[in-house]
Amino acid sequence: MISVLVAGIIAAYLAISPQLEFRQKVLALALTFSACFLLVYFSYEALIFREINNIYAGLEKFKRKEFKQMSTKFLFRPDPLKRIKDEIYLLAERNQKEIEELKRLQAMRREFLADVSHELKTPIFAAQGFIHTLLDGAMDDERVRDKFLQKAAKSLDGLDTLVQDLITISQLEKGVVQMHKSHFDLNELAQEVFEQLENKANSRNISLHLLNAPEDLFEVLADRGRIKQVLINLIDNAIKYGRENGNIWLSFQDGKKKTLVTVRDDGPGIPKEHLNRIFERFYRIDKSRTRDGGGGGSGLGLAISKHIVEAHKSTIAVFSEVGQGTTLRFKLPKTKL
Numbered sequence: 001m002i003s004v005l006v007a008g009i010i011a012a013y014l015a016i017s018p019q020l021e022f023r024q025k026v027l028a029l030a031l032t033f034s035a036c037f038l039l040v041y042f043s044y045e046a047l048i049f050r051e052i053n054n055i056y057a058g059l060e061k062f063k064r065k066e067f068k069q070m071s072t073k074f075l076f077r078p079d080p081l082k083r084i085k086d087e088i089y090l091l092a093e094r095n096q097k098e099i100e101e102l103k104r105l106q107a108m109r110r111e112f113l114a115d116v117s118h119e120l121k122t123p124i125f126a127a128q129g130f131i132h133t134l135l136d137g138a139m140d141d142e143r144v145r146d147k148f149l150q151k152a153a154k155s156l157d158g159l160d161t162l163v164q165d166l167i168t169i170s171q172l173e174k175g176v177v178q179m180h181k182s183h184f185d186l187n188e189l190a191q192e193v194f195e196q197l198e199n200k201a202n203s204r205n206i207s208l209h210l211l212n213a214p215e216d217l218f219e220v221l222a223d224r225g226r227i228k229q230v231l232i233n234l235i236d237n238a239i240k241y242g243r244e245n246g247n248i249w250l251s252f253q254d255g256k257k258k259t260l261v262t263v264r265d266d267g268p269g270i271p272k273e274h275l276n277r278i279f280e281r282f283y284r285i286d287k288s289r290t291r292d293g294g295g296g297g298s299g300l301g302l303a304i305s306k307h308i309v310e311a312h313k314s315t316i317a318v319f320s321e322v323g324q325g326t327t328l329r330f331k332l333p334k335t336k337l
């Protein structure tokens, strides 16, 4: 159209020129039309078609996830086209990332489901076994009956703890749990926790030490109930996995804005290769401990503790060396005076 228009204007101009013959006028018209046509065609080709092809080629690479090889070159840098291209690439990259995240979550969900079924199976099978043995005749012997009933009850207690922990962790991971923050004294909370765990510690002849003077005040702003749960988890682990006749030390240290909470034991410690993994759900160093009812927990204690500490905008850290004991630390915001 542009070529016809330009050729038409030139033809009209030449028509009124008396110097040129008719044949020359037709030739001039044809030449103008061809030149215009070629010029327009090749500029469009360079400016638009090539860029669109470029975008298509880029999308093809997206499909094959070859992000790095995508060309960002433009011949004439036409702004609207560049913007379209950038927009498409951005969208495609975002979609690709979302797809990968969804795939990762799906794999995690599958793994979680497999872990949960496995963990549930252990206490259910144990309780089922004891009850069936009783029904099959073991009930007649009073001594065996009591022993088996106690074992079945222990398995069901373990199942109850596991289900409670599963509910807690799923709520924490969903982010639906609100931290009910209040001002309280950590020293007072520590004494409460020690009282609760005293018998358990005594059963392994482990001494619990509070390193700060009982009258010292360590006021923090946090969810008291949840922090109590964290302290119980950490000290309970130190009792379970520490050495018999050992020691556990709990201490608080005031910083500028935060108070450092430290739980240390003189147990066998944690090998380096496990240190990064102990906060994962169901991760246990000694996999056999819960299977044989050897006093291990649900495998969720540290994962729950990590979530609670993170909900207080802090992190939990572990330091340990084999034979040197284990230290776990986290910080809590101090009450502003």
Ligand code: ADP
Pocket: 233, 237, 238, 241, 242, 265, 267, 268, 269, 270, 278, 279, 283, 284, 285, 286, 296, 297, 298, 299, 300, 301, 302, 303, 326
């Ligand atoms: P569990 O319910 O098995 O205690 P946790 O999440 O509380 O699960 O702990 C994960 C694992 O970390 C434990 O199974 C144990 O192997 C290891 N662990 C935790 N605390 C200690 C500690 N103080 N000393 C040695 N090992 C520990």
